[in-house]
Amino acid sequence: MFIYQTIRINTMKEISEKEFSDEVLNSGRVVLDFFSTECPPCEALASKFEDLSKIYGSDIKFLKIYRQQNRELAEKMGVKSSPTLLFFKDGKEIGERLTGGVKRSDIIHNLDLMLPDERQQEIKAQIKPSVSEFDVIILGAGPGGLTAGLYLCQSKVNTVLVDIALPGGQVSTTHEVSNYPGFIEPQAGYLLSHNMSEQTKMCGTVYKFAVDITKVDLVNKEIVIDEYETIRAKKIVIATGTTPNTTGASGEKALKGKGISYCATCDAKYFDNKEVVVIGGGNSAVEESDFISRFASKVTIVHQFDKFTANKKAQEKIFSNPKMNIIFNSEPRSFDKDGDKMVTEVENLIDGKRIKLVSDGVFIFIGMRPNIELFKDKLELDQWGYIKSDEDMRTSISDIYAIGDVISKKYRQITTAVADGTIAAMAIAKELN
């Protein structure tokens, strides 16, 4: 499918820790991929690594090392997850280590750091854009997109699933899912999303993950990923979900990831025996506060109304949890850092008085907004910016469908996203046949 011009073939090599010194430390320019088996992000990286080795391979050595069999070296190098990409010039590590859902643009950035400007331009000039054609492009691989991919694949519709991150969507960062039918015990979110993704992949749907989407043309049914790869289709399904809202209080943007988090599953574990502030009072805020309290010694919830809007069962748990401190009728006005501590300034909405809450970290759960940046001007939206779709999930543009949390609807759950994906796929398969 790719038609990049090949400068050198077989530019990639697998090494063991015995060869590390010769192949990496005593070499010129090297990129080294610590990979593992049964590792979806490693699989997502593999094709990008191979493609780039064909483009940059005459200037930079592309090496892979199997992490499980070379544990001692991985530990010595401080490599804690797979894949991890390390870049070396004349035996010294340079650039940024890349891990998780590694993007092609980030690898290119680090490779370019090793080369003079002129050579970078020469190499880029040799890259030939590629074009591929499918029946359907699905944008977003959360439960909605994965389900649509599964149904389309099982209907023999040639489908590509494209995501700016790794597959799984919000479920992959939800600590536990207890309301997805078919499982008696609560399921770890990452496992449920992993199983959904594997099922769709095994059917044969083509995956393009951790990519930069540089253009979406809904009218001509065409997208461009990583600047060089154009994908055309007869139909597009938008399943891009939502992103957490921000409070707008000063300091929030600067402290994101440096004291402020939007994901309890990802970060609660770092607050063992520590004090945490949670902003919000809906289902997510209340359920995630309960989860955070498994680690933290104290959780202060700041909510703008005089009662929570979360479901009753979740509220009962919170009110009977001795680690909880609840501040109603209040909103955060600023976030600041004082050494290692987070300082949250909170205003009481009734009397206007402000207090400062000192904690070890802040979690914000105040709702979501639809991910429609790339196509918002073209589609009919509701007053909150969600995409309007009909009962077959068709949008206002012909052959463009939208499903899951990104559409205008009352209830946003895994089951409803899965249902939308099913409906869109069945409608599309029927039309294409």
Ligand SMILES: Cc1cc2nc3c(=O)[nH]c(=O)nc-3n(C[C@H](O)[C@H](O)[C@H](O)COP(=O)(O)OP(=O)(O)OC[C@H]3O[C@@H](n4cnc5c(N)ncnc54)[C@H](O)[C@@H]3O)c2cc1C
């Ligand atoms: C903390 C939390 C806990 C939850 N717990 C539960 C629960 O217990 N039970 C339940 O049923 N529901 C739960 N939900 C809701 C549930 O996760 C969502 O309803 C569901 O994931 C929606 O699926 P989706 O496929 O529409 O979107 P998402 O899961 O949001 O997936 C969207 C995908 O699109 C990708 N994407 C974004 N922008 C683009 C773009 N421009 N191009 C391509 N791809 C893009 C994203 O990377 C993502 O992978 C929870 C949500 C949260 C936040």
